[in-house]
Amino acid sequence: MKQLALATNNSHKVKEVGSILLELGIQVLTPKDLDISFEAEETGSTFSENALIKARELFRITNLPSIADDSGICVSALGGEPGVYSARFGGAGLDDQGRALLLLEKLKGNPNRKAHYACVIAYVDDKIEKTFEGKCEGVIADVYDTIGTFGFGYDPVFVYPPFQKPFSQVSEVEKNRVSHRKKALDALLTFLKSKESEPI
Numbered sequence: 001m002k003q004l005a006l007a008t009n010n011s012h013k014v015k016e017v018g019s020i021l022l023e024l025g026i027q028v029l030t031p032k033d034l035d036i037s038f039e040a041e042e043t044g045s046t047f048s049e050n051a052l053i054k055a056r057e058l059f060r061i062t063n064l065p066s067i068a069d070d071s072g073i074c075v076s077a078l079g080g081e082p083g084v085y086s087a088r089f090g091g092a093g094l095d096d097q098g099r100a101l102l103l104l105e106k107l108k109g110n111p112n113r114k115a116h117y118a119c120v121i122a123y124v125d126d127k128i129e130k131t132f133e134g135k136c137e138g139v140i141a142d143v144y145d146t147i148g149t150f151g152f153g154y155d156p157v158f159v160y161p162p163f164q165k166p167f168s169q170v171s172e173v174e175k176n177r178v179s180h181r182k183k184a185l186d187a188l189l190t191f192l193k194s195k196e197s198e199p200i
Contacts, residue, residue, distance in 0.1 A: 002026045007058035007068035012152040017069060020176050024189050036061060047084055048131045051122035059124040071119035071180060073154045075140060077112040100157045101144055113139040119180040121188050130191060134183030141166055
């Protein structure tokens, strides 16, 4: 089975990326699996820049083909914010719920609820640096979902129209079929397959 090092310490991302790639025949190895300490300062102004920063750093440490995810939610009425700052929206004192509630507060009374999740997966090895993008279009709910038990981040306020419910009420299997991360990982897989078929 093909293995890729995954540049994250986020357990939610490890679970989501790992389960998607495992179905595609790829095993991910986390910094914890590799028994290394990994931190990379995300100084980029785009998802692509930040994903590459993380993938490059993990490859430098491990010399293993490495992937990194940078993702967030982009809200039309806020000019695309929080975007790359989704995990830091509102400052260090807020947790996932606090950031989602802040987003609802900023959109209070605004009829434009259009938003999308964006994901960029960066791939780095000894010869190649490449990025792959995925998007999932939806709308921001009027209220925070307190019923759902799935997902993380902004899932309790992100409604995917075909499901007519927030991602927090959608099982991992259902979400992984349509998510921004799945689309980016599918593009990565297509690339890896084409890479393997290239003549030596």
